[in-house]
Every structure is written in C-alpha cells, then in structure tokens.
Amino acid sequence: MKHVKTQFKSQLAAWRDLLLKANLQDSPALWLLRNNGRTTLFYLQAMTRVLAAQDDKKTWLKLNARFKSIEDVLGKIDYFEGLLKDFKSNRNIPRAVKTSLDAQRNALVQVCDALLEKDGWLSVTAPRFDKIKKQLKEVTWPTDARFQAKLHAFYTEKLNAIHARLSEPLEDLEADVHELRRDVRWLSIYPQAFKGFVVLRRTPSTAAKWAKYRTPEILNSPFNQLALVPEITCPIVLNDNQFYAMSSLISALGQLKDSGLRVEALSHELQILSNDVAQDALPNTGALGRNQPSVAQILDQAHMLTKQLKRDAVFSTMLVDLPAKN
Numbered sequence: 001m002k003h004v005k006t007q008f009k010s011q012l013a014a015w016r017d018l019l020l021k022a023n024l025q026d027s028p029a030l031w032l033l034r035n036n037g038r039t040t041l042f043y044l045q046a047m048t049r050v051l052a053a054q055d056d057k058k059t060w061l062k063l064n065a066r067f068k069s070i071e072d073v074l075g076k077i078d079y080f081e082g083l084l085k086d087f088k089s090n091r092n093i094p095r096a097v098k099t100s101l102d103a104q105r106n107a108l109v110q111v112c113d114a115l116l117e118k119d120g121w122l123s124v125t126a127p128r129f130d131k132i133k134k135q136l137k138e139v140t141w142p143t144d145a146r147f148q149a150k151l152h153a154f155y156t157e158k159l160n161a162i163h164a165r166l167s168e169p170l171e172d173l174e175a176d177v178h179e180l181r182r183d184v185r186w187l188s189i190y191p192q193a194f195k196g197f198v199v200l201r202r203t204p205s206t207a208a209k210w211a212k213y214r215t216p217e218i219l220n221s222p223f224n225q226l227a228l229v230p231e232i233t234c235p236i237v238l239n240d241n242q243f244y245a246m247s248s249l250i251s252a253l254g255q256l257k258d259s260g261l262r263v264e265a266l267s268h269e270l271q272i273l274s275n276d277v278a279q280d281a282l283p284n285t286g287a288l289g290r291n292q293p294s295v296a297q298i299l300d301q302a303h304m305l306t307k308q309l310k311r312d313a314v315f316s317t318m319l320v321d322l323p324a325k326n
Helices: 003-022 028-034 037-052 058-088 095-120 129-137 143-167 173-193 242-274 295-311
Strands: 198-201 236-239
Touching: 003 028, 003 037, 003 058, 028 037, 028 058, 028 095, 028 198, 028 295, 037 058, 037 143, 037 173, 037 236, 037 242, 058 095, 058 129, 058 242, 129 295, 143 236, 173 295, 198 242, 242 295
Parallel strands: 198 236
Antiparallel strands: none
C-alpha cells in the first residue's frame, strides 16, 4: 500500500477546497490566513521536503517552491496582523505607527492575492492543479516500507542537527531565535503531515525532569496528537516526554520571538517617524509597558531554554531506537 500517495493527495484536495472558498472572498489571502490555510501549506511543504530527499527530487522541489511562495507571504501578513492586534489598544503608540503597519499589511495582502491569481491557484478551473496532476503522473511513489526507512533516516538527521545547534549562541532575534524555532517546528509538522508514519510511545511513569513540559496546553494541543493508522505496521516511535518538551520549546520560543519583534518593529517605525517629528516628541519602546523585556533579555531567556533542553537530551533521545547522547 502507498499511503504517502493517498495522504499527499488528501492534503492537496484540502488546499483546493480552501482555495475554492477563498476565491469567493474580497481578499482570498486574508481569508486563507484567517481560516488556517497556512497549516495545510505547512503540511504540503513538509511532505514535499521529505519526498524531495528520496526520489523525483526535481518535481518535489518545484512543488515545494510553489507552496512555500504562498505560505511565505501569508506569514508576513500574519506578522503585521499580530503587531496590529498587539498595538491596537495601546494609546501610547502613535497613530502614525499603526497606520504605517496597516499599510504594510495591506500591501502584502495585495501581493499575495496577485500571486494566487498569477500562479493559477484561484477560480473553479484553477489551472495550477491540472499542472500538478500531470506532474504527479510522472512520480514514482514509494511503498510504505521504503518510505518509512527514508523518513526514519531523514528525521534522525534533523534531530541530530537540532541537538548540535542547541550548543550554539543566540545573538540575533531573527537569524538565531526565529530560525531555530522554524527548524524545530518542522520536526513537529512532519509527524502531523504523514499521519500514522510517526507515533508516540506513552510513558507510564514520568520522571520529575519531564513534568515541567507536560502542561495541559501541551498535552491537549491538537498538534501533539499523533493518531495510529492500523495499515501502517512499522511506524517511527518517539518518546512522548521528549516530543512534548520539543513542543514546549516551540511555544516558548514563539512567545519570546513575538515579544522581541514587537520591540524591533516599534523601534523601526519610531525611527522612521523621527524624520518628520521631533525626536523628543516620540515615545520609545517603553510604550510597550514595564513588563516588556528588552531584546537582550529575550535572547538570554531563549539561551536558557535551549541550554535546558540540551541538558535534558531532548532531541538526542526522542527516537525510541536511538541510544542516548549527551
């Protein structure tokens, strides 16, 4: 049985269903962003990433680029949406800053709407899907057993790479913290994209060092529920404690990253405004409140998190059949 083929086509169908609904909206891009379109694109990217490491590399890389181009712009729109939401009720932030952020968000919405149209994703006929259908006819789909072996090697390589990176310094919000979070997040996305090919081994008793990661939010997250598929007989098995610890890191780094981006975005906008307004007439990043940490403090917190996961050997012991590494 070739479950990979079935699962990929299912996600592709889900993406088409979203686009059919988005095409009825004033802005397809905004509708997709606000209706979980990025999640489906993440799954499609994850699938094409892994498949590109196996066979028909050229085809899968082309498809990955198509999905990524849309998701990248949606991610940028989401960034401005988040800033506008955070700044909306803050009276200490000048209206001009909010107006500027809104204009940047709207410009990206137009870019994404145009890209969806240009690439042939929209309309009932949606020519892009016809092209993908032709591409998939030329693909050699792996058997479940072959794919499982390749996925195991792929996942192991990525886990080892992250384990090594936890020793590296975090000196820049975007290049270090945000990039690390992106790469760790893919390790959470792959099991969701390939349902049944990766499962969790439940721990009957939990050592104290894992308890801090097993919060209700983490345990109940829909992204941490890895369903069994009975037909897939030899799935990759992950230790649940380590998987939850990874999820906790993704969440914590996300919060730190967002906090830091607020500081950097406001600082950037205030710098632009200072060209038109006297510098002493403008607030500084303290307008975000007393509890807003500085970028330096955020980097320190992120460093402490990664050091803790390194000590707990989260990524080097996540795969059940891997020996522990310290």
